[in-house]
Amino acid sequence: MNKSFGSLVVGAGGFENLPFLEKDYRNYIDKARYLRLGAGGAGALQEYFLRMQYKNPDFFALMDIGDDGRLKNVFWADPRSRAAYQYFGDVTWLYCMDGMAPKAIITDQDRAMKNAIAIVFPNTRHRFCLWYILKKVPEKLGSYGSYKSGMKNDLMKCVYDTQTIEEFEKD
Numbered sequence: 001m002n003k004s005f006g007s008l009v010v011g012a013g014g015f016e017n018l019p020f021l022e023k024d025y026r027n028y029i030d031k032a033r034y035l036r037l038g039a040g041g042a043g044a045l046q047e048y049f050l051r052m053q054y055k056n057p058d059f060f061a062l063m064d065i066g067d068d069g070r071l072k073n074v075f076w077a078d079p080r081s082r083a084a085y086q087y088f089g090d091v092t093w094l095y096c097m098d099g100m101a102p103k104a105i106i107t108d109q110d111r112a113m114k115n116a117i118a119i120v121f122p123n124t125r126h127r128f129c130l131w132y133i134l135k136k137v138p139e140k141l142g143s144y145g146s147y148k149s150g151m152k153n154d155l156m157k158c159v160y161d162t163q164t165i166e167e168f169e170k171d
Helices: 003-012 022-037 041-055 079-088 111-120 130-141 145-161 165-170
Strands: 060-065 071-077 104-107 125-128
Touching: 003 130, 041 060, 041 071, 071 079, 104 111, 111 125, 125 130, 130 145
Parallel strands: 104 125
Antiparallel strands: 060 071
8 A cells, every 4th residue: 555545544544534545546646746747847857957967066866757758756955955964964865965874764664674774774763654653553452442432532632633742641
């Protein structure tokens, strides 16, 4: 299941509360991306990035273009952002950031990812994504009566409506 779609499922309180299927969601997103970029847009964007890199070698861009010539993913960082990274250390792609490791990486509970992160980025904090954790809650607690009779709502309130450690622990 797509993680973005999974977030919608969690936010809606379950599959039964969504009026569409994951396939409908993917079709809508693909169509919206294509319409927003327009025909030939990927090539125009690539040309723009090349011009920017020619003007300033510190401009960085990567594009992922599918076999059909449509843009799938894009990442760029202008020189100002790259310079700011030296001061603020944002979590950003390692290659773009001159070999500086990220401070944190958020993933699902994949053991291979956990092991790889520990080896490649020994000083980086590895955390599990909220979506994955919340996806597991019904599997682990769904059979308990207290979960069905209010614990689920209390848990969601703690997770989404608290801003401090004290608020979380109080709720």
